[in-house]
Amino acid sequence: MIREAIITTVSPAGKVHVAPFGLIAEGNRWVIAPFRPSTTLDNLIAVPYAVANFTDDVRLFAGCLTGRRDWPLVPASKIAVSRIADALAHAELAVEKVAEDAARPRFVCGIVHEETHAPFGGFNRAKAAVIEACILLSRLHMLPRQKVEQELAYLTISVEKTAGPEEAQAWSWLMDEVKARYATAGS
Numbered sequence: 001m002i003r004e005a006i007i008t009t010v011s012p013a014g015k016v017h018v019a020p021f022g023l024i025a026e027g028n029r030w031v032i033a034p035f036r037p038s039t040t041l042d043n044l045i046a047v048p049y050a051v052a053n054f055t056d057d058v059r060l061f062a063g064c065l066t067g068r069r070d071w072p073l074v075p076a077s078k079i080a081v082s083r084i085a086d087a088l089a090h091a092e093l094a095v096e097k098v099a100e101d102a103a104r105p106r107f108v109c110g111i112v113h114e115e116t117h118a119p120f121g122g123f124n125r126a127k128a129a130v131i132e133a134c135i136l137l138s139r140l141h142m143l144p145r146q147k148v149e150q151e152l153a154y155l156t157i158s159v160e161k162t163a164g165p166e167e168a169q170a171w172s173w174l175m176d177e178v179k180a181r182y183a184t185a186g187s
Protein backbone atom coordinates (compact mmCIF):
# COMPACT_ATOMS: atom_id res chain seq x y z
CA MET A 1 0.00 0.00 0.00
CA ILE A 2 1.42 3.34 -1.05
CA ARG A 3 -0.02 6.75 -0.11
CA GLU A 4 0.99 9.79 -2.13
CA ALA A 5 1.98 12.59 0.25
CA ILE A 6 3.90 15.84 0.35
CA ILE A 7 7.00 15.30 2.47
CA THR A 8 8.61 18.18 4.31
CA THR A 9 12.16 17.83 5.62
CA VAL A 10 14.72 20.30 6.89
CA SER A 11 18.45 20.87 6.28
CA PRO A 12 20.92 21.37 9.17
CA ALA A 13 20.81 25.10 8.29
CA GLY A 14 17.03 25.11 8.81
CA LYS A 15 15.93 25.28 5.14
CA VAL A 16 12.66 23.41 4.64
CA HIS A 17 12.35 21.19 1.55
CA VAL A 18 8.95 20.25 0.07
CA ALA A 19 8.63 17.23 -2.28
CA PRO A 20 5.99 14.63 -3.24
CA PHE A 21 6.76 11.02 -2.27
CA GLY A 22 4.93 7.72 -2.26
CA LEU A 23 4.89 6.59 1.38
CA ILE A 24 5.11 2.81 1.63
CA ALA A 25 3.04 1.31 4.46
CA GLU A 26 4.96 -1.17 6.62
CA GLY A 27 2.76 -2.15 9.57
CA ASN A 28 2.29 1.03 11.59
CA ARG A 29 5.35 2.65 10.02
CA TRP A 30 5.83 4.68 6.82
CA VAL A 31 8.80 4.11 4.54
CA ILE A 32 10.24 7.02 2.54
CA ALA A 33 12.34 5.72 -0.37
CA PRO A 34 14.12 8.50 -2.31
CA PHE A 35 16.10 7.74 -5.46
CA ARG A 36 19.58 9.28 -5.41
CA PRO A 37 20.34 12.14 -5.75
CA SER A 38 17.70 13.79 -3.56
CA THR A 39 17.56 16.76 -1.22
CA THR A 40 14.98 14.86 0.87
CA LEU A 41 17.50 12.02 1.25
CA ASP A 42 20.33 14.40 2.27
CA ASN A 43 18.02 16.10 4.78
CA LEU A 44 16.82 12.82 6.29
CA ILE A 45 20.41 11.70 6.86
CA ALA A 46 21.33 15.00 8.52
CA VAL A 47 18.05 15.63 10.40
CA PRO A 48 16.14 12.32 10.78
CA TYR A 49 12.62 13.75 10.97
CA ALA A 50 9.92 14.48 8.37
CA VAL A 51 6.30 15.49 8.07
CA ALA A 52 3.95 13.52 5.82
CA ASN A 53 1.41 16.10 4.67
CA PHE A 54 -1.83 14.59 3.37
CA THR A 55 -3.52 16.99 0.98
CA ASP A 56 -6.07 16.79 -1.81
CA ASP A 57 -4.82 20.09 -3.29
CA VAL A 58 -3.07 18.54 -6.27
CA ARG A 59 -1.40 21.86 -7.10
CA LEU A 60 1.23 20.91 -4.51
CA PHE A 61 2.13 17.72 -6.41
CA ALA A 62 2.11 19.40 -9.83
CA GLY A 63 3.75 22.54 -8.42
CA CYS A 64 6.70 20.73 -6.84
CA LEU A 65 7.36 18.88 -10.10
CA THR A 66 7.33 22.12 -12.09
CA GLY A 67 9.53 24.26 -9.85
CA ARG A 68 6.81 25.72 -7.59
CA ARG A 69 7.89 24.63 -4.13
CA ASP A 70 6.95 27.75 -2.20
CA TRP A 71 3.84 26.66 -0.27
CA PRO A 72 2.68 28.19 3.03
CA LEU A 73 4.24 26.40 6.02
CA VAL A 74 3.55 26.39 9.77
CA PRO A 75 5.47 24.73 12.62
CA ALA A 76 4.61 21.10 13.41
CA SER A 77 3.55 20.16 16.96
CA LYS A 78 6.23 17.74 18.23
CA ILE A 79 9.16 17.89 15.79
CA ALA A 80 11.26 20.76 14.45
CA VAL A 81 10.19 20.34 10.80
CA SER A 82 7.55 22.66 9.33
CA ARG A 83 4.37 21.26 7.84
CA ILE A 84 2.15 22.40 4.95
CA ALA A 85 -0.33 24.93 6.38
CA ASP A 86 -3.37 23.81 4.37
CA ALA A 87 -3.02 20.01 4.52
CA LEU A 88 -6.11 17.98 5.46
CA ALA A 89 -4.01 16.01 7.94
CA HIS A 90 -0.38 15.36 8.74
CA ALA A 91 1.84 12.80 10.45
CA GLU A 92 5.08 13.76 12.20
CA LEU A 93 7.70 11.09 11.51
CA ALA A 94 11.01 10.06 13.11
CA VAL A 95 13.47 7.89 11.17
CA GLU A 96 13.98 4.65 13.12
CA LYS A 97 16.04 2.66 10.63
CA VAL A 98 17.84 3.27 7.34
CA ALA A 99 18.16 0.43 4.84
CA GLU A 100 21.12 1.54 2.73
CA ASP A 101 20.97 1.02 -1.02
CA ALA A 102 23.12 2.38 -3.85
CA ALA A 103 20.09 3.54 -5.86
CA ARG A 104 17.21 3.95 -3.42
CA PRO A 105 17.76 3.82 0.37
CA ARG A 106 14.68 3.23 2.55
CA PHE A 107 13.99 5.37 5.60
CA VAL A 108 11.68 3.47 7.95
CA CYS A 109 9.79 6.04 10.01
CA GLY A 110 7.76 5.77 13.18
CA ILE A 111 4.79 8.07 13.73
CA VAL A 112 5.51 10.54 16.55
CA HIS A 113 2.27 12.51 16.26
CA GLU A 114 -0.77 12.81 13.96
CA GLU A 115 -3.33 15.58 13.45
CA THR A 116 -6.41 16.11 11.29
CA HIS A 117 -7.17 19.66 10.20
CA ALA A 118 -10.06 19.44 7.73
CA PRO A 119 -12.52 16.82 6.44
CA PHE A 120 -11.87 14.72 3.33
CA GLY A 121 -14.21 16.10 0.67
CA GLY A 122 -14.68 12.99 -1.47
CA PHE A 123 -13.00 11.55 -4.56
CA ASN A 124 -12.49 13.63 -7.69
CA ARG A 125 -11.35 12.15 -10.99
CA ALA A 126 -9.45 15.25 -12.06
CA LYS A 127 -7.36 15.14 -8.87
CA ALA A 128 -6.54 11.48 -9.55
CA ALA A 129 -5.69 12.35 -13.17
CA VAL A 130 -3.29 15.08 -12.03
CA ILE A 131 -1.49 12.62 -9.74
CA GLU A 132 -1.16 10.11 -12.60
CA ALA A 133 0.13 12.86 -14.91
CA CYS A 134 2.69 13.83 -12.23
CA ILE A 135 3.96 10.26 -12.22
CA LEU A 136 4.21 10.31 -16.03
CA LEU A 137 6.10 13.61 -15.92
CA SER A 138 8.54 12.28 -13.30
CA ARG A 139 9.28 9.31 -15.63
CA LEU A 140 9.32 11.21 -18.93
CA HIS A 141 12.98 10.33 -19.55
CA MET A 142 12.22 6.58 -19.22
CA LEU A 143 8.98 6.32 -21.21
CA PRO A 144 8.35 6.37 -24.97
CA ARG A 145 6.81 9.69 -26.04
CA GLN A 146 3.90 7.95 -27.77
CA LYS A 147 2.89 6.15 -24.56
CA VAL A 148 3.05 9.38 -22.54
CA GLU A 149 0.92 11.26 -25.09
CA GLN A 150 -1.62 8.41 -25.25
CA GLU A 151 -2.00 8.30 -21.46
CA LEU A 152 -2.24 12.08 -21.17
CA ALA A 153 -4.97 12.13 -23.84
CA TYR A 154 -6.97 9.64 -21.75
CA LEU A 155 -6.40 11.54 -18.48
CA THR A 156 -7.48 14.81 -20.15
CA ILE A 157 -11.03 13.46 -20.38
CA SER A 158 -11.42 13.33 -16.58
CA VAL A 159 -9.85 16.75 -16.20
CA GLU A 160 -12.19 18.31 -18.77
CA LYS A 161 -15.24 16.68 -17.18
CA THR A 162 -14.55 17.07 -13.45
CA ALA A 163 -11.83 19.67 -12.68
CA GLY A 164 -12.29 22.73 -10.48
CA PRO A 165 -9.96 25.74 -10.77
CA GLU A 166 -7.16 24.14 -8.66
CA GLU A 167 -7.07 20.97 -10.75
CA ALA A 168 -7.24 22.98 -13.99
CA GLN A 169 -4.27 25.08 -12.86
CA ALA A 170 -2.26 22.00 -11.80
CA TRP A 171 -3.03 20.37 -15.16
CA SER A 172 -1.91 23.43 -17.13
CA TRP A 173 1.42 23.55 -15.22
CA LEU A 174 2.01 19.88 -16.06
CA MET A 175 1.08 20.22 -19.74
CA ASP A 176 3.36 23.28 -20.14
CA GLU A 177 6.21 21.32 -18.55
CA VAL A 178 5.66 18.26 -20.78
CA LYS A 179 5.66 20.50 -23.88
CA ALA A 180 8.80 22.33 -22.74
CA ARG A 181 10.68 19.09 -22.00
CA TYR A 182 9.81 17.55 -25.36
CA ALA A 183 10.76 20.80 -27.12
CA THR A 184 14.17 20.74 -25.37
CA ALA A 185 14.62 17.05 -26.12
CA GLY A 186 13.94 17.89 -29.77
CA SER A 187 11.81 14.77 -30.16
Ligand SMILES: Cc1cc2nc3c(=O)[nH]c(=O)nc-3n(C[C@H](O)[C@H](O)[C@H](O)COP(=O)(O)O)c2cc1C
Pocket residue numbers: 004005018019020021022023033034035036037038039040041061065131134135138
Ligand atom coordinates in the same frame (compact mmCIF):
# COMPACT_ATOMS: atom_id res chain seq x y z
C1 LIG B 1 3.02 11.20 -6.50
C2 LIG B 1 4.53 11.19 -6.54
C3 LIG B 1 5.24 10.21 -5.83
C4 LIG B 1 6.63 10.19 -5.86
N1 LIG B 1 7.32 9.25 -5.13
C5 LIG B 1 8.67 9.22 -5.15
C6 LIG B 1 9.40 8.25 -4.40
O1 LIG B 1 8.83 7.38 -3.72
N2 LIG B 1 10.75 8.29 -4.48
C7 LIG B 1 11.43 9.25 -5.21
O2 LIG B 1 12.66 9.25 -5.23
N3 LIG B 1 10.76 10.18 -5.91
C8 LIG B 1 9.40 10.18 -5.90
N4 LIG B 1 8.74 11.14 -6.62
C9 LIG B 1 9.52 12.14 -7.39
C10 LIG B 1 10.04 13.18 -6.42
O3 LIG B 1 9.01 13.97 -5.86
C11 LIG B 1 11.01 14.15 -7.09
O4 LIG B 1 12.01 13.47 -7.76
C12 LIG B 1 11.56 15.03 -6.03
O5 LIG B 1 12.11 16.14 -6.59
C13 LIG B 1 12.51 14.27 -5.10
O6 LIG B 1 13.77 14.78 -5.11
P1 LIG B 1 14.21 15.85 -4.00
O7 LIG B 1 14.18 15.17 -2.67
O8 LIG B 1 15.59 16.23 -4.44
O9 LIG B 1 13.23 16.99 -4.10
C14 LIG B 1 7.35 11.16 -6.61
C15 LIG B 1 6.63 12.15 -7.32
C16 LIG B 1 5.24 12.16 -7.29
C17 LIG B 1 4.51 13.23 -8.04
